[in-house]
Amino acid sequence: MSLSENEVLEIFTKTEALLNGHFLLTSGRHSDKYFQCAKVLQYPNYTEQVCSNIADFFNDFDIDTVIAPAMGGIIVGNEVARQLGKRSIFTEREEKIMTLRRGFTLKKGEKVLVCEDVVTTGGSVFEVINIVKQLGAEVVGIGFIVDRSNGKVNFGYPQKNTLTVEVISYPPDDCPLCKENKIPLVKPGSRKVTK
Numbered sequence: 001m002s003l004s005e006n007e008v009l010e011i012f013t014k015t016e017a018l019l020n021g022h023f024l025l026t027s028g029r030h031s032d033k034y035f036q037c038a039k040v041l042q043y044p045n046y047t048e049q050v051c052s053n054i055a056d057f058f059n060d061f062d063i064d065t066v067i068a069p070a071m072g073g074i075i076v077g078n079e080v081a082r083q084l085g086k087r088s089i090f091t092e093r094e095e096k097i098m099t100l101r102r103g104f105t106l107k108k109g110e111k112v113l114v115c116e117d118v119v120t121t122g123g124s125v126f127e128v129i130n131i132v133k134q135l136g137a138e139v140v141g142i143g144f145i146v147d148r149s150n151g152k153v154n155f156g157y158p159q160k161n162t163l164t165v166e167v168i169s170y171p172p173d174d175c176p177l178c179k180e181n182k183i184p185l186v187k188p189g190s191r192k193v194t195k
């Protein structure tokens with residue numbers, strides 16, 4: 001059963017995966033939003049719910065195997081594969097190069113769904129697509145939880161995401177929230193978080 005965008009957003013808010021306030025990001029920049037998809041995926045029941053949108057979308061596609069890049073994609077790929085009743089494998093970086101290890105293989109002509117948690121530039125997904133193609137297997141689609149590309153990423157295959165999140169950040173000396181001086185700056189993960 002697929003969730004509406006509002007229901008997905010509710011899960012992200014409930015699990016504090018998406019917070020509104022005034023945040024110091026790890027880059028040193030400030031933002032009015034904090035976003036961490038792993039906070040949703042730490043709850044298997046929420047993972048099941050948000051992944052159902054991807055599984056439902058690809059339900060009628062001819063798929064043999066789901067593949068995902070480590071780390072973020074593994075949970076999503078595994079849950080989507082479970083719901084579709086398919087095999088689940090993952091790629092990982094070895095000396096910065098995305099590879100298929102642990103005895104995982106793809107056969108020629110095997111039909112593959114690529115999954116990921118968060119897509120910003122789509123870099124990891126494009127690397128996985130290349131691995132699939134190099135092995136002579138066939139990409140049938142791309143499923144991911146959150147689009148942070150503001151709808152810009154186009155993988156060239158049927159693609160489905162469950163939520164679009166745009167996080168705008170500012171340099172500390174040009175932050176409108178600092179200028180307003182109403183909401184104290186917090187570091188995500190610390191207790192003092194304004195909602």
Ligand code: ZN
Binds near residue numbers: 030031172175177
């Ligand atoms: Zn600020």
